[in-house]
Amino acid sequence: MSQTQTSTRRLARRVGWETILAILLVVAIVAGNFLNKDFLTTENWANLLANFTEIALMALPLSLIVITNEIDLSVASILGLSSSLLGALWQYKMAMPLALATCLVVGALCGWLNGFLIVRFRLPSLAVTIGTLALFRGFAYIILGDKAIADYPPECADFGIGVVANTFIPRPFVLFIVLAVVFWVLLHHTTVGRSIYAVGGNATTARFSGINLNRLKILLYVASGVISALAGIVYTFRFSSSRADNGIGFELSAIAAVFLGGVTVQGGKGTITGVVLSLLLIGIVNNVLTLEDVANEILRIVTGSLLIASILVPNVIASARERWRVARQLKEVEKLSAAPVASQQHFI
Amino acid sequence: MTKPAKIPVLGRGWINAWFRSREASLVLLIAVLAVVTTALNPRFLSPQSLKDLMLNVSIIALLVLGQTVIILMRQIDLSISSTVGITAFLSGTLFIDHPGISSLAVIAVAILCGLLLGAVNAALVAWGKIPALITTLGTLYIFRGANYAWVHGRQVSAANVPGSFLAIGTSTFAGVPILTWIVLILLVVFSIGLRQYRAGREYYAIGSNPNAAVLAGINVSRRIATGFIISGAIAGLAGALWLARFGTVDATAGEGIELTVITSTVVGGVAITGGVGTATGAVLGALLLSVFSSTLVFLRAPAFWQQAFQGAMLLVAIAADAYLAYRHALRLRIKWRHV
Secondary structure, three states: OOHHHHHHHHHHHHOOHHHHHHHHHHHHHHHHHHHOOOOOOHHHHHHHHHHOHHHHHHHHHHHHHHHOOOOOOOHHHHHHHHHHHHHHHHHOOOOHHHHHHHHHHHHHHHHHHHHHHHHHOOOOHHHHHHHHHHHHHHHHHHHHOOOEEOOOOHHHHHHHHOEOOOOOOEHHHHHHHHHHHHHHHHHHHOHHHHHHHHHHHOHHHHHHOOOOHHHHHHHHHHHHHHHHHHHHHHHHHHHOOEEOOOOOOHHHHHHHHHHHOOOOOOOOOOOHHHHHHHHHHHHHHHHHHHHOOOOHHHHHHHHHHHHHHHHHHHHHHHHHHHHHHHHHHHHHHHHHHHOHHHHHHHHO | OOOOOOOOOOOOHHHHHHHHOHHHHHHHHHHHHHHHHHHHOHHHHOHHHHHHHHHHHHHHHHHHHHHHHHHHOOOOOOOHHHHHHHHHHHHHHHHHHOOOOOHHHHHHHHHHHHHHHHHHHHHHHHHOOOOHHHHHHHHHHHHHHHHHHHHOOOOEOHHHOOHHHHHHHHOEEOOEEHHHHHHHHHHHHHHHHHHHOHHHHHHHHHHHOHHHHHHOOOOHHHHHHHHHHHHHHHHHHHHHHHHHHHOOEOOOOOOOHHHHHHHHHHHOOOOOOOOOOOHHHHHHHHHHHHHHHHHHHHOOOOOOHHHHHHHHHHHHHHHHHHHHHHHHHHHHHHHOOOO
8 A cells, every 4th residue: 555545545534524514614604705795794694693593403402313313303393383382372471481481391392202202112213203293383283373473572572683792693592502512512521422422323232331222312302302492482582473384394404404514324423513513504505695685495405405415425425435445455356366376375 | 742832823814814904994994984974974975075085185195105115115205295396387387388288298297207306316315325314305395496496486277277187187987086096096006016026025125124135136226216216206197187186286286295195104004114014005094194184174173283183193103003013023922932
């Protein structure tokens, strides 16, 4: 093996997914600045960050779930349910703090139901969360029908659209920053985080090394439910509106962000840093396209394509690398078979 | 030497086997629902209401056939609703842009378009090695987005579509709507194909155990690809028939029906874990769901309840499947205990 080959391989290994994402992020910011002079204004950044707060919130627990090799498709429906419930409770004159707490508890129950069905009946999470995707959205429709509740007090709207004093950071986005730090510590610096990776890497070994798989999975789904409900509250306050179809289709963006962030489909890999970077990247791309007057439907196409590309590209690279490795081995075998004595010695 | 433990009798003959099958319990459930609803509202069994029921179930049942092939292989196709939307509008624009075009030509183009969209999924899943869930979730939104961009707020209305084509969606033959006949013919084709032909058995084999299927010499990638192409082509046909049935089509045609289709398939006994189920069962599942929703309508339940019930039924069906599989495994263990 020649020296150059080793060094390029070493380089390829060292350039992680996050580095690529960071480079793409810089490219996106520079391109956005070139395309539109309004891009780097504080108003635009406040808008940009606010627009993906809900998706960013949901993507955090979702990435942990995907690392354990499961999935949660019901996040957007829990968002819709929590938003509708908040509207209904507010209409029935429940005190706001109590209504908020109820929404979070209902979110936790939704997540628990997901986790319970997956763990207790050993059902595939894909099937369960497709079912609850319909079920929770159905509950939202049962609660609100086609009504819209919009008479929220001004404090709520202030929280939803206001920014932290003297910065461009929207107030709801602070929630995301705090939770991102919490999840980063949880995943990368605690035993819970290590067991999440262990479960995703090999569930059987994880079980034999004493990890309570069931409890861990239920915990993650409950976290996902609570945070999706929180995202529902944020969404409601941001638009001062509760509707049963709030946030429909958001699961696509959240899942796209998770996979683009370098969490692998096979589980066991991925970092919070990667997911945060990919969230920012998706947010910036959407913002730049919106500033360029690109229609909403094209944004959907872009998000869907990003989701597919985020898995297709690594797969293609891996299979090309594998083909190259096999070709090199074949060449070596040929070389050895050209000198029969040497090959015999080699194999003995 | 002790006598071997008595082997529990699993079933005697095909009559017994049929009564134990999922199809029998579905037929029973449908019958019970029908009786209950008729008792509450006799109009349920009127010819008009039965015709409406058959028309309502037909397009879903058609899509269920394609989804059966996919789920048998332990895959999933969420993108069918978007394919239906695109091909429905495409059929409409063909009639507008080419007056006098024959209905068969339009249906053929719709099927071809669906087939191509299915081929995109097929390539990504079989050769791109992307899990079907992620591929079809992506293409669900990509196809729908493309549809919105292309349609751009336009609409095909019944006035643009020739009466002979609309007749496919409304007229009957021997008392049964033509749409239902199409479904029945395809159901026979799919049942025989899945049961008797090598290709059909290979779908089951892949779903039961993908690794074993590879070792048995099945070209798994090619099978998975043909499955997605079949599903796409069926969705294309369903799109053309959607236009025939409803006459009016805009960019939202078919939105959200993938959930109904998957729920029907799974309620019909096609296990989401692959390898188990029949086309007949899946179509009966669609019928059950359809009867159930008309029951809700006849009982004057608000329309908003439908989706929650559908989700609940899907959850109950997969939980029941898991329980039955567990029982079956237990029974097999007892059966082989004497060995």
